[in-house]
Amino acid sequence: MRLLVDIRKRLRDFTLNVSFTVENEIFALLGGSGCGKSMTLKCIAGIERPDEGRIILNGRTLFDSDQKINLPPQLRRVGYLFQNYALFPNMTTAENILFAAVGTDEEKQRKLRENVERFKLSGLEASYPWQLSGGQQQRVAFARILSSGAEILLLDEPFSALDSYLKWQLELEFDMVFAAYDNSAILVSHDRGEVYRISDRVAVMNRGTIEAMNTKREIFENPLTLSAALLTGCKNVSAAHKQSAEVIRAEDWQMEFELGRSIPDEINCIGLRAHALEHRRSAGENTFLMRVEQTIEDNFSYVVMIRRAGTEARPIRWEMDKQLWRSIAADEIYVHFPPSKLMLLTDGREG
């Protein structure tokens, strides 16, 4: 499976401008609400029309503004899983699947039997969508897409309407679904955890453009831009200035770090995940005396807000096991900032 997308579309507040290739992998578009990620999926499916560009799936041109090609959604063979599953409310489970199935009556019946079995829907064939649970509805939606002969799977925030337990159950079932598609899909989500667990490669979107695109491990460890850092769940960011080749000053935290690696000139922000800090007994390189401003007990951890002692710097969020905090709790504490965990970022908005 190979999908090439290179499209532009003027939207109300910004211009959608995305370009990427998906090849036998689960590709995620991660972005906040209204960043254009769902619009991208709709353009691929043919529900929305890009202003210009091209979309090519397995060598078939679905859209090409130069050649004036714009296939209707019916001919694209693109499976779209809607957020609310969009089952046909006037049809039963079996009718929903049959309505989308292609082929002779015999083939349709065979597809129905296969997919009912594959998605554990037996006994629910005669139920209407409103009689099904959220998880069952999602399975019917998948069964329907699979019967329709789609070549790629587009998932539009598939879990966002579910409670966390059900969400987990469905995520576990996803492997089975992806196996049917040679593990090729595009996932759109604002949930970094979901993206990290499910996908292979991630593109971070902000105001219609892809800010960063890389393997998920790389993008979570080294997000490169401020908005990518925030979207991947980085809790602490600060404006920063390069002081010398390997020293950077975090303005908001009022601290200077010795990084032991050269700092590119364009860096103007620095980020640090809430779990990355380490406790120390005494001062040292990249270790500072911090004042504890606030402690918040979460269900499985402590969140401690610390700022550099003797300053009014912006507090830094530090999360750790309950046990660890109980053993080190104090008003002032030495904290080590591991240089390898400090993420050097650029703020796209400043150019």
Add this chain to the structure above:
Amino acid sequence: MELAPFIVTLKTASTATFLAFFIGIGLAYAVVRMRHGQGLADAVITLPMVLPPTVVGFFLLLLMGKRSTIGQFLLQFDVSIVFTWKAAVISAVIVSMPLMYRTARGAFEQIDQNILNAARTLGVSEWKIFWHLMIPNAKHGILAGAGTDVHSSAGRVRRDDHVRGQCPERDANHVDGDLFGGSSQRL
């Protein structure tokens, strides 16, 4: 008691409702699917509902009377619309169809767009989407519209214009006007 007016009313109203039902749904579907100019199409279709009946009748006369292009064309085949119960049907359809159109359009727009888009991405043809998804899911709204429509058509004919059309002492033009417009100033 004279039954003729009653029968003509019934005949006209049922024919008009039947026509308005399908034309209204058809136009509603067409307008819902339009990408541009929805507002303009909407205004033109609903115009007869808001114009005074005399004005609508006058326009219809201009359009279909013996001196109009359409009238002249039909005359070549020896067909004259004005002066017949067909004229009453046309006028009833024009005036009551907007109600059907409005309700059908509202019912179509109530359907979750995702459901229709899902069907499209699954490869279901627009024809099947219309008959198997849009109509069943807009059924209640459409039937409500049809109900209002019967009343509207019957009410239109009830003005007994056609009966007056048969009065020999009236001049033809005036009768035409009554037949098409349902003028309420007469008597």
